[in-house]
Amino acid sequence: MKKILITGGAGFIGSHVVRLFVNTYADYEVYNLDKLTYAGNLENLKDVENKPNYKFVLGDITDAEFINNLFEEHKFSAVVHLAAESHVDRSISNPLDFVFANVIGTVNLLNAAKKAWGCNKDKPVPTDRIFYHVSTDEVYGSLGETGFFLETTPYDPQSPYSASKASSDHFVRAYNNTYNLPVVISNCSNNYGANQFPEKLIPLFIHNIKTNKALPVYGDGKYTRDWLWVADHARAIDVILHKGELGETYNIGGFNEWQNIELIKLLCKIMDKKLGRAEGESEKLITYVKDRPGHDKRYAIDASKLNQKLGWKPSVTFEEGLEKTVDWYLENEEWLRNVTSGEYQKYYTAQYATR
Numbered sequence: 001m002k003k004i005l006i007t008g009g010a011g012f013i014g015s016h017v018v019r020l021f022v023n024t025y026a027d028y029e030v031y032n033l034d035k036l037t038y039a040g041n042l043e044n045l046k047d048v049e050n051k052p053n054y055k056f057v058l059g060d061i062t063d064a065e066f067i068n069n070l071f072e073e074h075k076f077s078a079v080v081h082l083a084a085e086s087h088v089d090r091s092i093s094n095p096l097d098f099v100f101a102n103v104i105g106t107v108n109l110l111n112a113a114k115k116a117w118g119c120n121k122d123k124p125v126p127t128d129r130i131f132y133h134v135s136t137d138e139v140y141g142s143l144g145e146t147g148f149f150l151e152t153t154p155y156d157p158q159s160p161y162s163a164s165k166a167s168s169d170h171f172v173r174a175y176n177n178t179y180n181l182p183v184v185i186s187n188c189s190n191n192y193g194a195n196q197f198p199e200k201l202i203p204l205f206i207h208n209i210k211t212n213k214a215l216p217v218y219g220d221g222k223y224t225r226d227w228l229w230v231a232d233h234a235r236a237i238d239v240i241l242h243k244g245e246l247g248e249t250y251n252i253g254g255f256n257e258w259q260n261i262e263l264i265k266l267l268c269k270i271m272d273k274k275l276g277r278a279e280g281e282s283e284k285l286i287t288y289v290k291d292r293p294g295h296d297k298r299y300a301i302d303a304s305k306l307n308q309k310l311g312w313k314p315s316v317t318f319e320e321g322l323e324k325t326v327d328w329y330l331e332n333e334e335w336l337r338n339v340t341s342g343e344y345q346k347y348y349t350a351q352y353a354t355r
């Protein structure tokens, strides 16, 4: 029986990873450690919460003593680390929150794993343990009109969010190099899909289109992002955790670049169809707004290493994934209401804090 710790499992991507692992590996004990910040929502995991191989732990990765005790008690053999502050706009107003959660939180987990697994440079890297750090393509900075991010692209983070993620990646590699900690890192492109907090572009715009609110587009709308369906990211994490080589980095992406404005137009078209509106109706909600500082122009990820070495590729086209995503948000209005009101958070925090 493997004990696996997933951090940030109540968040957007983490909840998909937890669900996949709980449903796929009946012989694993899956521990989901989450602080339940505004972005963490146990409603996301209702369908697996009573499974015998799933446990939730309320806790903060910035609390070193708590994390050390948790590792001592549970002797995890694998860590999949997703917990983070993740929203670029919030990092611009509160950079220190990102340093605490993303840098110090990660170093606390590395220290606990190093201690629990007895890692040091005099001993070989243990091959029956793994610390998997989930990161972002934003650490590579911004691209011009052409080219792709490779695993070897030098880091050039441009926002406090990406700077904090870049820093955490460096610590993970440093622990591998200095203490022989068995690590693997992946850097993924923008995710979309069910259960994403509605401050991010796609869920926010689905909600705004439905309620006839403006669709604020930064700058000229030509910012380009590479989009991946969240369930495909979760599958990639599963493949890398089980088949990836220790010490390696894998880029994850779907070779799926979209300019923001083109994506928003496609979303409007899908929404017109779903809501029975005349084609072009929802596009009228588009409004251009002042750009945010340090906005990266283009991200595009080259995921060939993952495709070729581990055989992973996305399971859906962008159009299919986006349509599934729209359907999910339209069918889960209560989830959206609960998330935006923050009621769920008070409920779960109170429930677990008393245990």
Ligand SMILES: NC(=O)c1ccc[n+]([C@@H]2O[C@H](COP(=O)([O-])OP(=O)(O)OC[C@H]3O[C@@H](n4cnc5c(N)ncnc54)[C@H](O)[C@@H]3O)[C@@H](O)[C@H]2O)c1
Pocket (backbone or CB within 6 Å): 007, 008, 009, 010, 011, 012, 013, 014, 033, 034, 035, 036, 037, 038, 039, 040, 041, 059, 060, 061, 062, 081, 082, 083, 084, 085, 086, 087, 101, 105, 134, 135, 136, 137, 165, 187, 188, 189, 190, 191, 192, 197
């Ligand atoms: N969303 C994307 O497009 C994307 C793309 C690539 C990589 N990533 C990375 O994937 C990971 C998950 O991203 P997401 O979009 O699901 O984020 P999210 O904001 O939806 O979820 C983050 C989760 O971490 C938890 N958390 C935050 N601070 C914590 C703390 N101090 N202690 C314990 N738990 C804490 C939150 O409660 C939440 O459940 C992050 O590390 C992010 O950098 C995200």
